[in-house]
Amino acid sequence: xxxxxxxxxxxxxxxxxxxxxxxxxxxxxxxxxxxxxxxxxxxxxxxxxxxxxxxxxxxxxxxxxxxxxxxxxxxxxxxxxxxxxxxxxxxxxxxxxxxxxxxxxxxxxxxxxxxxxxxxxxxxxxxxxxxxxxxxxxxxxxxxxxxxxxxxxxxxxxxxxxxxxxxxxxxxxxxxxxxxxxxxxxxxxxxxxxxxxxxxxxxxxxxxxxxxxxxxxxxxxxxxxxxxxxxxxxxxxxxxxxxxxxxxxxxxxxxxxxxxxxxxxxxxxxxxxxxxxxxxxxxxxxxxxxxxxxxxxxxxxxxxxxxxxxxxxxxxxxxxxxxxxxxxxxxxxxxxxxxxxxxxxxxxxxxxxxxxxxxxxxxxxxxxxxxxxxxxxxxxxxxxxxxxxxxxxxxxxxxxxxxxxxxxxx
Amino acid sequence: xxxxxxxxxxxxxxxxxxxxxxxxxxxxxxxxxxxxxxxxxxxxxxxxxxxxxxxxxxxxxxxxxxxxxxxxxxxxxxxxxxxxxxxxxxxxxxxxxxxxxxxxxxxxxxxxxxxxxxxxxxxxxxxxxxxxxxxxxxxxxxxxxxxxxxxxxxxxxxxxxxxxxxxxxxxxxxxxxxxxxxxxxxxxxxxxxxxxxxxxxxxxxxxxxxxxxxxxxxxxxxxxxxxxxxxxxxxxxxxxxxxxxxxxxxxxxxxxxxxxxxxxxxxxxxxxxxxxxxxxxxxxxxxxxxxxxxxxxxxxxxx
Numbered sequence: 001x002x003x004x005x006x007x008x009x010x011x012x013x014x015x016x017x018x019x020x021x022x023x024x025x026x027x028x029x030x031x032x033x034x035x036x037x038x039x040x041x042x043x044x045x046x047x048x049x050x051x052x053x054x055x056x057x058x059x060x061x062x063x064x065x066x067x068x069x070x071x072x073x074x075x076x077x078x079x080x081x082x083x084x085x086x087x088x089x090x091x092x093x094x095x096x097x098x099x100x101x102x103x104x105x106x107x108x109x110x111x112x113x114x115x116x117x118x119x120x121x122x123x124x125x126x127x128x129x130x131x132x133x134x135x136x137x138x139x140x141x142x143x144x145x146x147x148x149x150x151x152x153x154x155x156x157x158x159x160x161x162x163x164x165x166x167x168x169x170x171x172x173x174x175x176x177x178x179x180x181x182x183x184x185x186x187x188x189x190x191x192x193x194x195x196x197x198x199x200x201x202x203x204x205x206x207x208x209x210x211x212x213x214x215x216x217x218x219x220x221x222x223x224x225x226x227x228x229x230x231x232x233x234x235x236x237x238x239x240x241x242x243x244x245x246x247x248x249x250x251x252x253x254x255x256x257x258x259x260x261x262x263x264x265x266x267x268x269x270x271x272x273x274x275x276x277x278x279x280x281x282x283x284x285x286x287x288x289x290x291x292x293x294x295x296x297x298x299x300x301x302x303x304x305x306x307x308x309x310x311x312x313x314x315x316x317x318x319x320x321x322x323x324x325x326x327x328x329x330x331x332x333x334x335x336x337x338x339x340x341x342x343x344x345x346x347x348x349x350x351x352x353x354x355x356x357x358x359x360x361x362x363x364x365x366x367x368x369x370x371x372x373x374x375x376x377x378x379x380x381x382x383x384x385x386x387x388x389x390x391x392x393x394x395x396x397x398x399x400x401x402x403x404x405x406x407x408x409x410x
Numbered sequence: 411x412x413x414x415x416x417x418x419x420x421x422x423x424x425x426x427x428x429x430x431x432x433x434x435x436x437x438x439x440x441x442x443x444x445x446x447x448x449x450x451x452x453x454x455x456x457x458x459x460x461x462x463x464x465x466x467x468x469x470x471x472x473x474x475x476x477x478x479x480x481x482x483x484x485x486x487x488x489x490x491x492x493x494x495x496x497x498x499x500x501x502x503x504x505x506x507x508x509x510x511x512x513x514x515x516x517x518x519x520x521x522x523x524x525x526x527x528x529x530x531x532x533x534x535x536x537x538x539x540x541x542x543x544x545x546x547x548x549x550x551x552x553x554x555x556x557x558x559x560x561x562x563x564x565x566x567x568x569x570x571x572x573x574x575x576x577x578x579x580x581x582x583x584x585x586x587x588x589x590x591x592x593x594x595x596x597x598x599x600x601x602x603x604x605x606x607x608x609x610x611x612x613x614x615x616x617x618x619x620x621x622x623x624x625x626x627x628x629x630x631x632x633x634x635x636x637x638x639x640x641x642x643x644x645x646x647x648x649x650x651x652x653x654x655x656x657x658x659x660x661x662x663x664x665x666x667x668x669x670x671x672x673x674x675x676x677x678x679x680x681x682x683x684x685x686x687x688x689x690x691x692x693x694x695x696x697x698x699x700x701x702x703x704x705x706x707x708x709x710x711x712x713x
Binding site: 375 | 463464466478483547549566568569571654655657659660674675678679680
């Protein structure tokens with residue numbers, strides 16, 4: 001009697017929770033896709049996935065884009081979803097090292113992703129294993145105001161000396177040659193990355209960001225020497241403004257060039273610029289002997305180690321890696337697909353970016369705050385900002401960065 | 411001998427019940443205090459002896475976090491800024507008193523003026539931070555334009571390492587003055603009118619009246635105003651976070667923000683180091699808190 005009663009109770013308990021498992025398989029996904037375009041792209045992606053796998057239901061928790069960066073640490077350990085957004089490169093290393101992400105090398109091997117996702121393979125690999133699927137990236141480069149170039153009477157150039165000569169002419173006309181907003185620090189990391197890639201090359205730059213080269217090295221100083229040439233022509237108040245404020249400097253014709261990522265193209269256009277007035281070009285060549293490398297941060301999806309439904313999560317990743325899926329998704333995102341068999345939207349900046357990245361024989365870097373360790377990234381970007389305001393303190397700054405590197409190494 | 415057991419047990423039980431009741435009432439509060447305050451303090455100290463990224467296993471490193479703090483320039487910048495905060499934030503006390511004295515009169519519509527002066531304390535610190543950010547903003551900020559108009563070149567306060575901390579403290583003073591003002595206004599209500607009358611008959615006026623008659627009666631209000639201002643200065647975090655995120659290049663950091671940066675922010679994975687900063691901040695706060703508690707204890711005993 002007692003046993004049957006307990007049995008009934010158990011059955012009743014199961015009955016209340018069972019439907020979620022028995023009838024549909026559920027995938028919980030945490031994402032930072034809170035901005036309009038990413039949100040639409042993810043809704044589309046999930047609707048298409050559910051159409052193809054009617055048994056699987058995807059439940060999405062959308063986080064605020066900035067808040068997500070700290071929230072992920074809590075939910076990975078406390079209440080892990082089956083899928084989570086993150087970034088490629090060293091940025092995922094803390095989670096990989098803490099065994100918070102699942103090794104998905106099998107998904108890569110079974111679907112031939114080492115070929116189709118080749119361009120991002122190295123950024124997804126730690127200890128010879130792959131830890132997630134990259135689905136989108138975008139190029140960095142120089143966005144410029146064509147009207148201002150015309151007004152001053154100079155031509156866009158991919159030669160560093162000529163670029164600096166142009167800057168002098170812009171200065172005479174009272175226009176900032178290069179603008180940026182370093183209040184949130186990261187925009188200036190793009191300038192450093194490009195100067196470093198152009199001065200010492202991709203392999204050296206990656207060694208530096210991995211912490212294998214001392215910051216007091218002469219080659220590091222060479223990068224800052226190039227940067228110092230640019231400083232007189234850079235907007236003075238950059239430390240007080242956000243990246244969007246610097247966009248308006250270009251829109252209003254107060255500045256000519258802006259080293260930025262392609263996501264800014266939408267902001268330029270919101271400000272009133274069109275394909276006729278907004279130009280895009282690669283960062284100028286400094287040392288012609290160095291193979292051209294570019295910068296293209298990659299966004300990724302991972303399976304947390306605590307996922308309750310890893311099998312279906314792997315199905316989702318395999319789906320996400322497909323060429324047609326990435327084509328469709330990136331059309332909505334306005335970015336570039338990783339899969340080599342995908343096609344790129346006909347937006348001129350995307351086309352230019354695709355051309356730029358697919359011909360970058362030197363290599364593709366992620367971005368300073370993704371290639372370097374979190375602590376090095378923060379200390380580095382702060383150092384860059386200090387250098388831009390007080391170039392005379394360079395030696396102190398580099399010694400400080402070197403201390404951070406040594407502490408992390410030892 | 412036989413009678414004693416009959417009398418004593420009920421008495422003892424009653425006494426026990428009497429002594430148990432306050433503890434029962436205190437228990438929920440003490441439990442909360444232990445779980446949310448006391449235990450975390452010891453945990454922080456424990457974590458500060460470890461190298462820990464908040465995800466993986468903890469590694470015991472003894473005092474290494476503290477010895478690193480000793481050589482850390484950013485720590486001294488934060489400490490210096492905390493001292494600045496403490497010193498300048500205390501200006502809120504005399505300024506609050508000034509406004510309270512000014513508003514402590516019976517004029518038509520004085521309540522409206524009082525509420526207007528109190529207004530900055532009502533709005534959130536985040537909003538205060540935003541308002542002042544715009545006030546200082548290069549290009550369109552009121553102060554920036556004003557300085558540009560007077561001197562010819564604008565100063566971006568929040569982007570200049572020399573002025574940034576003062577700029578943030580000024581923003582913090584705005585609501586803090588209002589808070590001190592309201593403390594003094596209630597204090598002024600309690601000032602005995604007969605003593606004022608007597609002093610006036612004796613010929614006390616102006617400063618002497620204020621210093622010898624009014625201020626002594628305002629001592630309780632002054633004590634509270636100083637306490638909340640000191641604590642407020644030491645835990646200043648929201649304004650720094652909203653207005654500069656510690657920038658430019660870390661020159662407006664305070665200890666609480668530096669701790670957050672190291673342990674919890676986007677690039678912060680150093681729980682142990684963050685905890686060490688928190689322990690130092692806690693030690694500094696304890697100096698003041700002990701002082702305050704000691705004074706309160708003395709006052710209660712009527713010393």
